[in-house]
Amino acid sequence: MQRLGMGIGWRPEIADVVEGMPGIDWVEVVAENVCPGHLPESLRRLRERGVTVVPHGVSLGLGGADRPDAGRLTALAERAAACGSPLVTEHIAFVRGGGPLTASPRLEAGHLLPVPRTRDALDVLCENVRIAQDALPVPLAVENIAALIAWPGEEMTEGQFLYELADRTGVRLLIDVANLHTNHVNRGEDPAEALAELPLEAIAYVHVAGGFERDGVWHDSHAHPVPEPVLGILTDLASRVDPPGVLLERDENFPEPPELERELAAIREAVGKGRSTGAAPSPKPAETSAPARPAPSDAVRQRLGLAQTAMLSALVAGTPVPEGFDRARMRVQARALAAKRADVVAKVAPELPEILGEGYRAAFLGYAQGQPMTGGYRQDALDFAGHLLCTGRFADPRRRKELREWWLERSGPVPRSSRPVVRAARAARRVLLRQA
Numbered sequence: 001m002q003r004l005g006m007g008i009g010w011r012p013e014i015a016d017v018v019e020g021m022p023g024i025d026w027v028e029v030v031a032e033n034v035c036p037g038h039l040p041e042s043l044r045r046l047r048e049r050g051v052t053v054v055p056h057g058v059s060l061g062l063g064g065a066d067r068p069d070a071g072r073l074t075a076l077a078e079r080a081a082a083c084g085s086p087l088v089t090e091h092i093a094f095v096r097g098g099g100p101l102t103a104s105p106r107l108e109a110g111h112l113l114p115v116p117r118t119r120d121a122l123d124v125l126c127e128n129v130r131i132a133q134d135a136l137p138v139p140l141a142v143e144n145i146a147a148l149i150a151w152p153g154e155e156m157t158e159g160q161f162l163y164e165l166a167d168r169t170g171v172r173l174l175i176d177v178a179n180l181h182t183n184h185v186n187r188g189e190d191p192a193e194a195l196a197e198l199p200l201e202a203i204a205y206v207h208v209a210g211g212f213e214r215d216g217v218w219h220d221s222h223a224h225p226v227p228e229p230v231l232g233i234l235t236d237l238a239s240r241v242d243p244p245g246v247l248l249e250r251d252e253n254f255p256e257p258p259e260l261e262r263e264l265a266a267i268r269e270a271v272g273k274g275r276s277t278g279a280a281p282s283p284k285p286a287e288t289s290a291p292a293r294p295a296p297s298d299a300v301r302q303r304l305g306l307a308q309t310a311m312l313s314a315l316v317a318g319t320p321v322p323e324g325f326d327r328a329r330m331r332v333q334a335r336a337l338a339a340k341r342a343d344v345v346a347k348v349a350p351e352l353p354e355i356l357g358e359g360y361r362a363a364f365l366g367y368a369q370g371q372p373m374t375g376g377y378r379q380d381a382l383d384f385a386g387h388l389l390c391t392g393r394f395a396d397p398r399r400r401k402e403l404r405e406w407w408l409e410r411s412g413p414v415p416r417s418s419r420p421v422v423r424a425a426r427a428a429r430r431v432l433l434r435q436a
Helices: 012-020 041-048 070-083 119-135 158-169 177-187 191-197 228-240 257-278 298-316 327-348 351-370 377-391 397-411 420-435
Strands: 005-009 026-030 052-056 088-091 094-099 104-113 140-143 172-176 203-208 212-214 217-219 245-248
Touching (some): 005 257, 012 041, 041 052, 052 070, 104 327, 119 298, 140 203, 158 172, 158 191, 177 191, 177 217, 177 228, 191 228, 203 228, 245 257, 298 327, 327 377, 351 397
Parallel strands (some): 005 026, 026 052, 052 088
């Protein structure tokens, strides 16, 4: 596996900062946020300088009961080619439920949810990973995720689950040490034990990120400084193996450049400390994977699908919590998912908070309680606006008029024009609507 060095997550908000930051060997970009034919100029310039760009997917749902969607795999492969990347990465998670497999409506989580560490789930995950490997032009690495909740009846530890996954498929691992810390706080899992059980030779690179604790629950926010316990886990990992790459993730609440550079310096120091104490060897090439097991039957996929859909439905549609789950933690997760939906919809459709003003968040959270997401976030924004228009919850007729205009512009079969004249006319019309 290619050595990557020190990296940082590329985000549009800090594109200029990343370009000017010293000591950056590579960047990671959210795959779904870039268009293969129109890479941002910042990424183009970085590539021309020899900086490696790695696409990091968030929507494939390899841990779900369904086989990976061919269209999503094609899109991920196209982004790998466009970025000239030596590998692509995704998550060990499920992100949707329902559908034909369970004869129930399709549900989207809008978030990475944990896969049960059971034999059935592992068999399905292994086959899904192999399907993805066959469809991608470069090696695949998969990431351990953070979780607020644990599945009842699990049969393996996280380390055992990851070891067998790598052994059976030959897939590389993206180890997120911040997620190991999250699971330590939220689920009582010892990070050192997890590291001891991992196939260290399979590590492709490492994620480091910050978060915060509230009421005994650790939230993996990617919006706060990296805490000392996470740096400690990184040092432990570096004492066991020399990681090919280490990357700082920051998704929002971006600090000033000097603070980002201090965080990167602390990460370098933690890795150096581990190397000096452990004299860690470099990872060896992954060995040949174990003989393939029979593909999971449709009955196995259906059992997993029904379990995942029941859990997801409790989180996003208010159905009863399945037996064995921690009800308090499920409530915390449900609130977190609704809050994330509100935040992301406000980003993809910034006109909605502008139109609704201070009432946006309360209106969206009320909507989310009874209306689960069935498509992507852009569709969610349209569905939310349509719901408000249908229910007529407006004291101000001018806001209703403006929302209706916004919804009509985006819900028709003809895409919005990007021509400056048309966009200017739309903006002027919105101003006039406010003044009407």
